Amino acid sequence: MSGLSGTVVAEKLPTAPVPAPRRGSFLPPFRWIFPATTLGLILFIILPPITLLSLSVNDRFDLVWGIFPAGVSFDLYRESGPAILRSVAHSMRIAVPTVILSFLVGLPVAYALVRLRFPGRGLLAELVNLPLVFPPIVLAFGLMQMFKQGPFAGVSPWVAIVLGHTIVSLPFMIQPIIAALQRVDIAVEDAARSLGASPLRAFLTTVLPIIVPSVLTGVALVFARSISDFEITLLLTTPEISTMPIAIYQAFESGSTRLGAAVAMATNLFAVGVIVILEVAVRRVRWW
Amino acid sequence: MQKSGLIRRETWLAWLLVAPFALMLLGLLVAPFLSIALKSLSGSATFGLPFLGGADGLADMQPTARHYVSILTEPHNQAVILNTLGISAVVASLLTVIGVGTGYFMARNRALAPTISAIVTYPSLAPAVTIIFGILWFMSPTGPINHILFHQLEWIDEPLEFSGTFMAIVIGDLALFATLAVRMMASLFEMIDPALEDASSSLGATERETFFNVLLPLAAPGLAAVWVFIFIRTMVAYVAALVLGGGAKGIVVLPLEIFTRIQSLGISGTMAQICAFAVVLSIITLAGRAIYLVIVRRAFRDRLKGEIL
Known part of the structure; x- marks a missing residue:
């Protein structure tokens, strides 16, 4: 995996001008994909257990918006x-x-x-x-x-x-x-x-x-x-x-x-x- | 002479140290599996495994391949195999994509990485049943998804039926194996020097071009390894299928089929048929493991050992 180390290559490369951002695209910037995926995954992981927690302390069967407890009871x-x-x-x-x-x-x-x-x-x-x-x-x-x-x-x-x-x-x-x-x-x-x-x-x-x-x-x-x-x-x-x-x-x-x-x-x-x-x-x- | 004596002594000591492990592995895993494999080739309808309490000896085997033939030819069995392979492939593919997104973000954001890692690790610490029941409730007619779409926004005419669908098991397995995929991907991207991205950008490439033309080709063997790893882990898991699959009339996967047949042993089905299913599942899994090891060794020469087992 020697190809993974690019420090030397980077040092020798001439500095080129950074191109101007392309206009006219309705898509969000590419770099947003990574935090958006991470946020989606985190919500996917934590929301179901939070719902179960709400259900376990709710004083009735129905939850508010299906997520939040209407009243708290530890019965x-x-x-x-x-x-x-x-x-x-x-x-x-x-x-x-x-x-x-x-x-x-x-x-x-x-x-x-x-x-x-x-x-x-x-x-x-x-x-x-x-x-x-x-x-x-x-x-x-x-x-x-x-x-x-x-x-x-x-x-x-x-x-x-x-x-x-x-x-x-x-x-x-x-x-x-x-x-x-x-x-x-x-x-x-x-x-x-x-x-x-x-x-x-x-x-x-x-x-x-x-x-x-x-x-x-x-x-x-x-x-x-x-x-x-x-x-x-x-x-x-x-x-x-x-x-x-x-x-x-x-x-x-x-x-x-x-x-x-x-x-x-x-x-x-x-x-x-x-x-x-x-x-x-x-x-x-x-x-x- | 003295050197060979030392080597012999070291060999004896080594095998003495590993003897308890070797005995456990042979006695509790290898021997039962060999007995299961023998029974899968037997035409005898008796209960029990050969040499492990069953009535069959080698003489009573009545060798036959019909249990394997029935796995490949009966429509129900074919559906089980296809469901298993399909669910495993979809879960592995989705988690590879999700893992790339989250793993890359973690690898390049050292400040946030520990927090994300702690949250993502939760499904691997909590009992899998909890995760799966959480998803079952979340997607149920009274859960938040249907509550919002049906009751609040009135976008749908009736609550979405989730349980018993292909997608239900996929979502359950996604939750169970997300930890593995993300952690493996994060390790993979940490191995790739960020200076390469800087070099690509300084030459005028956009972020998208750098990602697809520089990072992904470098990470490709790792992505393949993660895909195979998640595929084989999903293949052998049955908690999601048991809870979310909708029972015998819903979606059944190979390990769940084995479990259901074991539960109904004596009422329907034969022991040998269960054994044939078990052998098929084991062979696919072990073949997947072999492919995984080949990819990892060729591409990384064991550099990922420890994180990717």
Whole structure:
């Protein structure tokens, strides 16, 4: 991509007079296309959730202009409080083990890919991203067969969901750690080992503290992937398990749009809040 | 001798470190998929997957390709495949265009970029179901679009029917994958030196000419990569189709067809037919991934690694 760098070319070019703007066109200036597209996209992204928020706090079904609440009431949040808390607890019961398992499995893979040379390394580097593109419905179908009728038929559905989430989340943990390890000088680790530290101790005391921000980024990404997962959970879940996306889906499917909106907004607030806190933590740790 | 011993030791250590991942991938993804592929070629009508709790062994396979033939020949199945490819192509094309507009604006406006990025990232943080239900309500007969067009302005005689249409799923998927497209495009345009635009302008080219004759040709391989990436991500997603597709009589896409058939397994359809659908979807997706990797490697030599996975 050497052609992308045009600094040298620009320096040698003679300065030509800027042509006068063409008159007579009714079209807006070309440069307006970019902010206009951006504004359109932003409205497209924020208006539907704002409408759902209005619906969840409106004291009746109809909204003013279909967007704004006529009167504010938090009754729906009070009514659906236990269901919301239950879905948050269920999501956390799946997301936390998923994050821990992804870290324990992903960290050694990232380390091996960056630091070690071994036969099959290229293939493994490709396979790391396979769960990212593999159709979730096919993955969930295979897991459903294994855990409902197959060799793991007696295993708890919680375990099946955690394993399903872990498989699809692993690339989100492995990639940031790979990027961080590539920036850490191997001499740091070698120095610790030359002073008598075991390989594990050298890694834990010299490398791990440096890559903590990237590990936290991985944690945030895996957490976000897990708590927002709907497609895998829907096939593996049982009536007793109601994660946040499943609770939202069930509330809307039951025909209660306003209740669904309240559950959706409360769970959204929780999901986005936790991820923002993790992001802030990453920035703090980087700065420190 | 000492060197080969060290290499052997490093190999052992590496495989010891990656063993849990390799086992998980083999046991939970590769093995079930191979079993699904085997079942898709079986004429047996039994439930369960071969070697994973199903009654079939290799001897009971009764090999046949009729499940694949039915995917290609039955009108309903053909419609499902065409809908899937059509929706994915339209979403990928629209997001490529939108991504160019927003991504370029973000790349050249460093002050506004973080704010835009934060807003655009929202759909990837919130549960997809929320985004899709938000759109469902927004376009519903009582939502703001119909409220303004029908009640306030009286431009239409009856509320627009949105649910169950091709465009409904396209709009849902646009919302879900806008984050990916915009962030990838922003990274792409950040790689292109603004000095090239200055050089083009100083030679007398208009903004339009600079954009179409200088920037777009430079970004073309990246645009192709983003298009393929969004295409394969849209192909495997079914939340938008599930909520906005209008049910079995509406618009059905391949992953939703698989989901619906799994739900009705035992009432109608066969396990082997579901497996054939699953294999077709996986093969198209993995082929798309391979094309994407070829484009990225040839054009960027892995410079986009990290942002575009």
